[in-house]
Amino acid sequence: MSNTTIKDIARICGVGVSTVSRAINNHPDINPETKKKIMAVIEEYGFVPNDSARYLKRSESDSIAFLVKGISNPFFLGMVRIMEQFTQKKNYAAILRHVDDDQDEVSVAQALVKERKLKGIVFLGGNFNHTPESLQQIGVPYIFCTVGNEDEFQMEGRPRVRDQVRYANVAVDDLAESEKAVLYLIEQGHRHIGIITEGLDKPSVGQLRFLGYQKALRERGMAFDPNLVYEIKTKSAERYTRENGYLGAQALMRDNPGLTAIFCISDVIAIGAIRAIIDSGRKIPEDVSVVGYDGIDEGKYCVPRLTTIEQPQSEMAEATIQFLFDMIGGKRQPDNLLMPAKLVIRESSGSGYRPEAG
Amino acid sequence: MSNTTIKDIARICGVGVSTVSRAINNHPDINPETKKKIMAVIEEYGFVPNDSARYLKRSESDSIAFLVKGISNPFFLGMVRIMEQFTQKKNYAAILRHVDDDQDEVSVAQALVKERKLKGIVFLGGNFNHTPESLQQIGVPYIFCTVGNEDEFQMEGRPRVRDQVRYANVAVDDLAESEKAVLYLIEQGHRHIGIITEGLDKPSVGQLRFLGYQKALRERGMAFDPNLVYEIKTKSAERYTRENGYLGAQALMRDNPGLTAIFCISDVIAIGAIRAIIDSGRKIPEDVSVVGYDGIDEGKYCVPRLTTIEQPQSEMAEATIQFLFDMIGGKRQPDNLLMPAKLVIRESSGSGYRPEAG
Numbered sequence: 175m176s177n178t179t180i181k182d183i184a185r186i187c188g189v190g191v192s193t194v195s196r197a198i199n200n201h202p203d204i205n206p207e208t209k210k211k212i213m214a215v216i217e218e219y220g221f222v223p224n225d226s227a228r229y230l231k232r233s234e235s236d237s238i239a240f241l242v243k244g245i246s247n248p249f250f251l252g253m254v255r256i257m258e259q260f261t262q263k264k265n266y267a268a269i270l271r272h273v274d275d276d277q278d279e280v281s282v283a284q285a286l287v288k289e290r291k292l293k294g295i296v297f298l299g300g301n302f303n304h305t306p307e308s309l310q311q312i313g314v315p316y317i318f319c320t321v322g323n324e325d326e327f328q329m330e331g332r333p334r335v336r337d338q339v340r341y342a343n344v345a346v347d348d349l350a351e352s353e354k355a356v357l358y359l360i361e362q363g364h365r366h367i368g369i370i371t372e373g374l375d376k377p378s379v380g381q382l383r384f385l386g387y388q389k390a391l392r393e394r395g396m397a398f399d400p401n402l403v404y405e406i407k408t409k410s411a412e413r414y415t416r417e418n419g420y421l422g423a424q425a426l427m428r429d430n431p432g433l434t435a436i437f438c439i440s441d442v443i444a445i446g447a448i449r450a451i452i453d454s455g456r457k458i459p460e461d462v463s464v465v466g467y468d469g470i471d472e473g474k475y476c477v478p479r480l481t482t483i484e485q486p487q488s489e490m491a492e493a494t495i496q497f498l499f500d501m502i503g504g505k506r507q508p509d510n511l512l513m514p515a516k517l518v519i520r521e522s523s524g525s526g527y528r529p530e531a532g
Numbered sequence: 533m534s535n536t537t538i539k540d541i542a543r544i545c546g547v548g549v550s551t552v553s554r555a556i557n558n559h560p561d562i563n564p565e566t567k568k569k570i571m572a573v574i575e576e577y578g579f580v581p582n583d584s585a586r587y588l589k590r591s592e593s594d595s596i597a598f599l600v601k602g603i604s605n606p607f608f609l610g611m612v613r614i615m616e617q618f619t620q621k622k623n624y625a626a627i628l629r630h631v632d633d634d635q636d637e638v639s640v641a642q643a644l645v646k647e648r649k650l651k652g653i654v655f656l657g658g659n660f661n662h663t664p665e666s667l668q669q670i671g672v673p674y675i676f677c678t679v680g681n682e683d684e685f686q687m688e689g690r691p692r693v694r695d696q697v698r699y700a701n702v703a704v705d706d707l708a709e710s711e712k713a714v715l716y717l718i719e720q721g722h723r724h725i726g727i728i729t730e731g732l733d734k735p736s737v738g739q740l741r742f743l744g745y746q747k748a749l750r751e752r753g754m755a756f757d758p759n760l761v762y763e764i765k766t767k768s769a770e771r772y773t774r775e776n777g778y779l780g781a782q783a784l785m786r787d788n789p790g791l792t793a794i795f796c797i798s799d800v801i802a803i804g805a806i807r808a809i810i811d812s813g814r815k816i817p818e819d820v821s822v823v824g825y826d827g828i829d830e831g832k833y834c835v836p837r838l839t840t841i842e843q844p845q846s847e848m849a850e851a852t853i854q855f856l857f858d859m860i861g862g863k864r865q866p867d868n869l870l871m872p873a874k875l876v877i878r879e880s881s882g883s884g885y886r887p888e889a890g
Contacts, residue, residue: 237627245616251609258603258630267648269595270628272616290625416833449833475774475807477835 187212203503238498239269239292241279243300247414247442249468249487250299253319256491257296264499266293273300275410280308287313294498297321301378306338315501317342317508319494320485322379326510332377342501342508344494346515348379351483352386353393354517355465356437360394364435364463364526367391370422370447371439372406372413380405383439383467401429406443414439419446427454427462434462434526441466441473441482448476448522459524469518478521485515545570561861595625596856597650599637601658603630605772605800607826607845608657611677614849615654622857624651631658633768638666645671652856655679659736664696673859675700675866677852678843680737684868690735700859700866702852704873706737709841710744711751712875713823714795718752722793722821722884725749728780728805729797730764730771738763741797741825759787764801772797777804785812785820792820792884799824799831799840806834806880817882827876836879843873 180198184191189208196204197212238261242250258268269290273279283295295316302323323343325336335341359367369387373380384403391398404422406413419438423446426433436451438444444466451462458464458478466473469484490513500506538556542549547566554562555570596619600608616626627648631637641653653674660681681701683694693699717725727745731738742761749756762780764771777796781804784791794809796802802824809820816822816836824831827842848871858864 237625240628245613246610248606248609251606252604254628255603255630258628262629267595267627267644268629269625270598270612270616271620271626272613286625416829420833445830446833449835452835471774472803472830475778475804477807477810 183212183215186215236265237267237269237290237292238294238296238495239271239283239286239290240296240298241271241273241283241286242298243273243275243279244412244414245272245299246412247299247440247468248470248472249441249485250320252470252487253298253491253494256488257495260492260495260499275413278304278308280304280312283312283316284308294502296494296498301373301376302335302343303377304335306335309335309339309341315342315498315508317344317494317498317501319344319490320379321345322348322373322377322382324377324382326512336510340508342497342510344490344497344511344513346483346485346490346513348382349386349389351515352383352437352439352467353390354386355467355483356387356390357393358517358519359435359437359463359465359523359526360390360396362435362463362524362526365396366399366402366430366432366434368402368404368423368426368430368433368436369439370404370406370419370426370436370443372418374403374405380439387437402426402433414442416442416446416449419443419448420450421446423447423450424454427451427456434528435465435523436462437465437467439467441468441470441480444480444482444522445472445476448478448480458522463523463526465523469515473520481520481523482518483515484518486513489513541570541573544573594623595627595648595650596652596654596853597627597629597641597644597648598654598656599629599631599641599644600656601631601633601637602770602772603657604770605657605798605826606828606830607799607843608678610828610845611656611849611852614846615853618850618853618857633771636662636666638662638670641670641674642666652860654852654856659731659734660693660701661735662693664693667693667697667699673700673856673866675702675852675856675859677702677848678737679703680706680731680735680740682735682740684870694868698866700855700868702848702855702869702871704841704843704848704871706740707744707747709873710741710795710797710825711748712744713825713841714745714748715751716875716877717793717795717821717823717881717884718748718754720793720821720882720884723754724757724760724788724790724792726760726762726781726784726788726791726794727797728762728764728777728784728794728801730776732761732763738797745795760784760791772800774800774804774807777801777806778808779804781805781808782812785809785814792886793823793881794820795823795825797825799826799828799838802838802840802880803830803834806836806838816880821881821884823881827873831878839878839881840876841873842876844871847871 180194184194197209261268273282279297292314297318302321325334371380371384404426406418436447438447444464448464456462466480466482469482473480473482538552542552555567619626631640637655650672655676660679683692729738729742762784764776794805802822806822814820824838824840827840831838831840
């Protein structure tokens with residue numbers, strides 16, 4: 175029986191052709207027992223899936239949407255790439271959707287679900303400022319990934335959405351990781367550490383990382399100086415840019431003659447800051463140290479190489495998309511996944527001890 | 533009649549609600565006369581589209597697919613971002629699909645059309661090596677963008693697919709633009725110019741840019757030296773990487789003591805090459821000049837800033853997606869659009885005259 179077709183397999187197993195197709199394509203919507211049986215029959219009869227079987231017409235609703243805020247950030251794009259490949263292997267279509275800064279991504283999601291009958295949604299980037307009611311209306315499995323989410327960090331005085339609705343979330347501990355980066359700079363002897371951040375007026379990644387910066391200063395008994403804070407305020411979801419890092423470092427150097435280090439809440443911002451520092455005639459790290467956040471490929475090759483908080487990009491992307499498919503398949507309940515980041519010390523940072531300060 | 537609903541408008545115009553929705557949403561699939569009439573009625577009665585009208589359930593087939601080869605290249609990702617936003621404004625979904633190096637994107641497209649009932653396809657990156665027969669089977673409007681396409685450059689001894697099937701294509705003249713970059717290096721006095729390229733064994737962007745390099749040497753009566761060619765051979769669609777640029781520059785410096793310049797067929801490759809040159813203790817541009825190709829944002833901030841062939845990224849992306857929608861709307865026939873690139877001279881290149889060579 176060398177020319178076994180997909181129809182033969184379906185007949186032998188007593189299931190429909192579409193069920194066989196689901197088994198072959200590793201589709202999550204299939205009873206594991208049924209799948210096992212089908213795969214055993216396929217093994218026995220030597221059926222090799224051909225193109226017409228693989229591309230068997232599927233429901234158009236088999237799509238996952240990726241809603242991205244800050245889409246020009248290479249960090250997010252790297253994650254989309256990994257998740258799209260995973261989605262493709264599952265034979266789902268990946269719908270990419272850029273969300274503007276002034277758009278609410280949950281409303282966008284609700285509309286997309288109605289229009290496209292999605293099977294699941296990944297929210298990437300941006301901030302978590304959603305109500306339990308709006309989350310409950312999404313109607314399909316969804317997950318947040320690298321979204322600034324104060325819910326996870328038990329910030330005082332704010333009600334936790336998680337206490338009212340369970341949702342899935344994958345992130346690093348933005349507050350603690352920033353604290354780690356700034357503690358490292360303090361240990362290197364830096365006493366005038368600037369920060370380039372954004373979104374301080376609302377719950378955001380920038381706010382969380384800024385709070386980590388403040389916490390590190392407090393722990394070491396250092397005074398907080400508002401002059402050392404540069405807040406990016408451009409009106410666009412694309413605030414994590416080299417240009418904003420450049421402008422931020424220029425302003426910090428102008429306003430703080432004693433500045434010896436800058437912590438940037440993203441790598442692209444840090445790379446812009448490096449350029450501004452070099453253009454000002456200062457040396458890195460001899461005059462000014464720079465620390466970024468993310469761990470993008472560009473930071474391994476830039477001159478000087480960038481010290482950074484490296485988020486586990488591939489692991490986070492894989493965990494996120496796997497989690498989503500597990501929820502779609504009913505195998506897992508929404509939950510919070512906090513992953514560890516690490517401080518990677520490269521060439522852009524060094525001692526903050528200065529002769530005149532000694 | 534302040535509470536005019538979409539149903540009222542439809543009744544007044546004598547059309548269906550979905551037609552009114554198409555008019556409101558600037559959908560291309562609508563008779564221009566009908567649209568004009570509907571918009572006039574809307575203006576007269578003061579109807580303001582609300583969410584329920586805007587999100588009126590649409591056919592799930594209103595999607596555009598973006599098939600990308602080399603998806604980690606920031607140049608392509610920047611284009612996807614622009615085209616996705618355009619697609620979103622047209623109220624279509626953008627399906628993102630990464631195509632592996634060993635996959636034929638036209639076959640992938642044919643399968644997607646069957647599965648998803650797409651309205652149109654953009655092929656981004658990769659090489660043009662398709663037969664008229666396979667192109668004719670796609671079945672929906674499609675366009676190639678920044679695809680290495682020898683068809684456009686009248687390469688001798690090869691039959692042109694364009695003579696047998698009309699297809700839409702947006703690109704720069706890869707051969708002529710590379711020639712321009714290398715002529716510039718020769719004019720600067722460089723006599724030992726390396727190249728980091730890829731895909732020399734088949735029609736490809738790398739081959740076209742390599743042919744431009746050879747042509748420039750020939751024009752100036754310089755001998756071609758195979759030792760000065762580094763061909764990236766990693767097995768993956770992601771060959772345009774900083775790492776490959778790093779390895780390429782290392783090899784070229786090792787094999788060519790007299791090397792004074794490297795032309796790289798992309799900016800990310802050039803940025804990796806810069807890092808390798810600096811790590812070897814050489815100065816840029818005093819010892820080695822580097823020229824890239826693409827014009828990505830990273831090249832404006834890296835140290836030293838990158839001299840490059842700047843493709844008109846935004847204009848190409850906008851022209852491509854506009855062209856596609858025009859074809860979908862029946863307003864335009866497939867055609868070839870060659871756009872001009874420009875040589876942008878920054879800090880990574882300089883004089884090639886050396887005391888010992890004088």
